[in-house]
Amino acid sequence: MSGRLLGIGTGPGDPELVTLKAVRLTRTAGLVVSLAASGRPSRARRIMAPHLPTGVPEITVELDMGPDRTAVDRAYDQLALDIRAEVARGHDVAVLCEGDPLLFGTFIYLLQRLPDLPVEIVPGISSPHAAAARAAWPLATGDRAFAVLPATMGIDRLRERLARVDAAAIIKVGSHLPAVRALLGEWGLAGEALLAVQATTEAEAITPLGAYAGETAPYFSLVLTRGLGGARG
Template sequence: MDGMLYAVGVGPGDPDLLTLKAVKVLEKADIIACPAKENKPGIAYTIASQACPAILSKETLTLDFPMSKGNLNDAHNSAADKIIDELRSGKNVVFLTLGDPGFYSTFSYISDRIKKSGYNIEIINGIPSFCAAAAKIGCSIAEGEEPVLITTGEYVPFAGTLIIMKAGSRLKELKAEIKNSGKAAYLIENCGMQGEAVYYDVDSIPEKAGYFSIIIVKPSHN
């Protein structure tokens, strides 16, 4: 009998934010698959292992996904093939991903390949980083019929709440655009992780920050 693939979102960084369902799936998994660098399990594995130490004794399948914007088809196909080999042998595999598997996740690049090969996938959703970031600053993302727009590294004039993901590399430009808009903004860097930093106004936001940086822009009356 073929194995089952589970995509598990580990949340934004705090191990306490893994769901109970995620932990139960991790406990029964045969193999833990995760993005890695130089064959060393990455951040998602570190977070999951703190919430569920049982995975430390399980077989780990490390998958290399280069951090570049070029053609990554070879890397995605290789990762899918490695997972399929384990499923074919009857093993249940958990693929770990930061945040949620359906939100800017590496998993989305390989899931279609695995489905087309006839294997079943169950997605265990995680807490998205922007939800944790909003909770960190005590901010409501939206109220009533207020709209929400999510972008990556881009400021867009918008009447509701604007969430800018992966903002770290463009902070100087983003700060200028937000100041011109007259709106309120917050920066949350490394939410729930080591090195977490929170900035509560545009002027205090630095001009450089790491990859895991989120800006929440709110209408000034909020």
């Protein structure tokens, strides 16, 4: 009997926005792995906590998210070795991943290190879908284009991409908020855009972008906006 690497999407934050399959596979795994920024609790584990049976073997790996990638790479390398050993013993290893494992998920870095293992991935609700649902904000209809654009790509690249889609979720806004707000203002889109912070969690805050006074946005926030749909640019 062979074990598997399981990538479990835990969704955006609300423990009820977890799929039945995510719950079942996590409950029957031989080892549950969570990842956390060092000094902080794992967000994915917090979401799954109500669904974890007592006594399930668990490890939480802390990642030092500082500017030096070497430490993070070493942590992934070691975790990949540990997972490989556990799978070789015939156990399923469930890696808990906030949102969707394959859309900006840390799970991708494990998958790249373990391409030969049997793998099963459970998709999860990602934050753009969660924010849209909470705001009753249609993402796309008909032949429209929708994109997920990290603000970290830089404002020039963001401008170019946003000009050619009909709607977008701009993620990883953080310190890029003033530049994002200026860009959307220039195009007359700021009035309609929304800033969504931690949608579906207890810390949720969804406000019109124009009404948000801060100069930076929290890391776990995104902007829902229309794009220009190719009308310019």
